[in-house]
Structure formats: C-alpha cells, structure tokens
Amino acid sequence: MAEPRSVVVETQDLAKMYGDGDAIVALDGVNLRICAGEFVAVMGPSGSGKSTLLNLLGALDRPSHGVCRVAGQDLAHVRDLDRFRSKTVGFVFQLHNLIPTLTALENVEIPLQEERMTDAARRQRAMGLLGLVNLSDRMHFLPAQLSGGQRQRVAIARALANNPSLVLADEPTGNLDSKSTDEIMDLLKKLNREQGTTFIVVTHNPAVARAADRVVTLRDGRVLRDERIENVYLEDLREFKETALGHALVDGDIPSDLSALGLDKLAASIGQLLRTV
Numbered sequence: 278m279a280e281p282r283s284v285v286v287e288t289q290d291l292a293k294m295y296g297d298g299d300a301i302v303a304l305d306g307v308n309l310r311i312c313a314g315e316f317v318a319v320m321g322p323s324g325s326g327k328s329t330l331l332n333l334l335g336a337l338d339r340p341s342h343g344v345c346r347v348a349g350q351d352l353a354h355v356r357d358l359d360r361f362r363s364k365t366v367g368f369v370f371q372l373h374n375l376i377p378t379l380t381a382l383e384n385v386e387i388p389l390q391e392e393r394m395t396d397a398a399r400r401q402r403a404m405g406l407l408g409l410v411n412l413s414d415r416m417h418f419l420p421a422q423l424s425g426g427q428r429q430r431v432a433i434a435r436a437l438a439n440n441p442s443l444v445l446a447d448e449p450t451g452n453l454d455s456k457s458t459d460e461i462m463d464l465l466k467k468l469n470r471e472q473g474t475t476f477i478v479v480t481h482n483p484a485v486a487r488a489a490d491r492v493v494t495l496r497d498g499r500v501l502r503d504e505r506i507e508n509v510y511l512e513d514l515r516e517f518k519e520t521a522l523g524h525a526l527v528d529g530d531i532p533s534d535l536s537a538l539g540l541d542k543l544a545a546s547i548g549q550l551l552r553t554v
C-alpha cells in the first residue's frame with residue numbers, strides 16, 4: 278500500500294474580514310486539506326478571495342479567525358514569520374518583482390543569503406536552479422533584458438531556492454501569451470513531479486487549471502467546489518450533460534431510437550452517471 282501522504286496545508290474555518298466593522302468578508306469559513314505533492318489550482322471570479330487565501334497561507338496576512346496550519350505549523354504561533362516565509366513557502370506572483378539592478382543569477386541568490394553556505398556554494402545552487410528552469414544561458418542578464426516568460430522562470434527558480442514545502446503562485450501566467458503560459462505550466466508540473474513540491478496556483482485560465490490534479494473554486498469567500506481531476510473524462514461528461522441528449526438522459530427520458538436498439542438499460546446508466554457530474 279502507498280504511504281499516507283503528509284498534510285502540507287490545513288485550514289479550519291478560515292476567515293478574513295476587512296474594513297469598518299468587518300464590512301468586507303473576503304474569506305468566509307474555508308476548510309481545506311492539501312497533501313504533499315498535490316498540484317492545486319484555485320479558481321473563482323474576481324473578488325472571490327483567491328489572493329486573500331494565498332496571503333494567509335503564506336503568512337503575508339493574518340486571518341480574522343480560524344486556523345491555518347502549513348507544514349505542521351500553526352501560523353498563529355509561528356514566532357519568526359520572516360523565517361517561515363523564507364524557508365517553508367516560495368512565492369511566485371504575476372508581477373515577478375525581481376530586483377531590476379541584479380542579474381537573474383543574483384536574484385535567485387537572494388533567498389540563499391541567510392543560508393550558512395559559502396559564496397561559491399550559493400552561486401552553485403543558484404546556477405543549478407536556473408538550469409532547472411532552462412535559463413543557464415541567461416543567468417547574467419538583467420530582468421529588463423529577459424522576456425516576460427523568462428522573468429517568470431527566474432521568479433520560479435527564486436521561489437524554489439530554499440526547497441520550500443509549498444509554492445504559492447498567484448496568477449503566475451497572468452501576463453503571458455499562451456506559448457509562455459504552456460511553458461511555465463509544463464515547468465511547474467515537472468517540478469511537481471520530479472521534486473515532489475506542492476503547488477497552489479491561483480488562475481483564471483481553464484487551460485492552466487487543467488494541468489492541476491485538483492481544482493478548488495471559491496465564490497464569495499467560500500469553497501464552492503473542490504474537485505480532484507482523477508477522471509480525465511469528467512469535463513467531457515459535463516459538456517455532454519449540457520446537450521439535448523444529455524438533458525434527456527439526466528431526466529430519464531430514453532429517446533425512442535435508443536430504445537429501438539435495445540439500449541434502454543445503457544442509456545439509463547449513462548443518465549445516472551451524468552446526474553453525478
């Protein structure tokens with residue numbers, strides 16, 4: 278039997294309010310459990326609380342109430358939050374906030390400054406990370422000399438510098454064309470598979486979400502859906518459900534031409550299946 282996977286993220290009744298008298302409810306009782314090695318996409322309309330959730334998980338902000346545990350630590354009781362942010366989580370944002378006056382290599386070295394390692398070892402590790410994101414030939418370039426996709430790859434290498442348990446990415450492909458988007462997603466999936474890094478990626482892009490093994494959809498600060506994409510046919514079934522024949526089968530109306538072929542039982546089973554998707 279497979280080993281049970283460790284839980285990397287656990288939230289209980291997580292809530293965040295803003296404004297006078299907590300007028301704005303950004304998150305409203307979110308319960309999530311995410312295991313090591315999962316690749317989770319977070320979707321939902323603008324203002325549904327996606328970034329707020331990421332900010333709480335990364336300890337960039339504090340919840341109004343509820344519990345948030347990351348890598349076994351209750352964030353309310355973490356003494357050294359700076360250390361937590363630099364050791365346990367890696368952040369990738371849409372605006373990659375690379376330091377413009379530093380080269381790609383120097384940007385990736387920043388999170389390693391606190392590590393007790395020699396300058397040579399630090400450089401070696403940063404070079405290895407840039408190799409991982411396929412940018413060995415650009416390591417001495419400044420951010421302004423890189424394309425948007427290349428800059429995002431530097432940001433990903435930087436996020437991985439300290440071997441974080443969890444990478445939080447807020448629309449990491451938001452400002453990229455579809456080719457660069459595919460490249461970044463392929464890279465994140467590769468890192469997820471090969472390094473076992475856990476990813477939580479906020480996205481509006483269904484193509485990006487399709488790369489995930491689980492999609493959490495927020496609406497008005499609540500989890501509207503939490504789906505594991507184990508069945509690759511799920512989306513196809515949903516599409517079929519919305520057709521005239523799909524609607525009929527869901528309602529248990531077996532079209533006469535199917536009956537004539539003796540397919541009543543099969544049609545009824547498909548109807549039953551469609552009611553569950």
Ligand SMILES: Nc1ncnc2c1ncn2[C@@H]1O[C@H](COP(=O)(O)OP(=O)(O)OP(=O)(O)O)[C@@H](O)[C@H]1O
Binds near residue numbers: 322328
């Ligand atoms: N610092 C803040 N002060 C007041 N309200 C805030 C603050 N940050 C977020 N909100 C509100 O909380 C709600 C959730 O915002 P959040 O940024 O999490 O949404 P989102 O799902 O990331 O949206 P988008 O897809 O547009 O990025 C919104 O109504 C927003 O206006």
Ligand SMILES: [Mg+2]
Binds near residue numbers: 327328
């Ligand atoms: Mg957002």
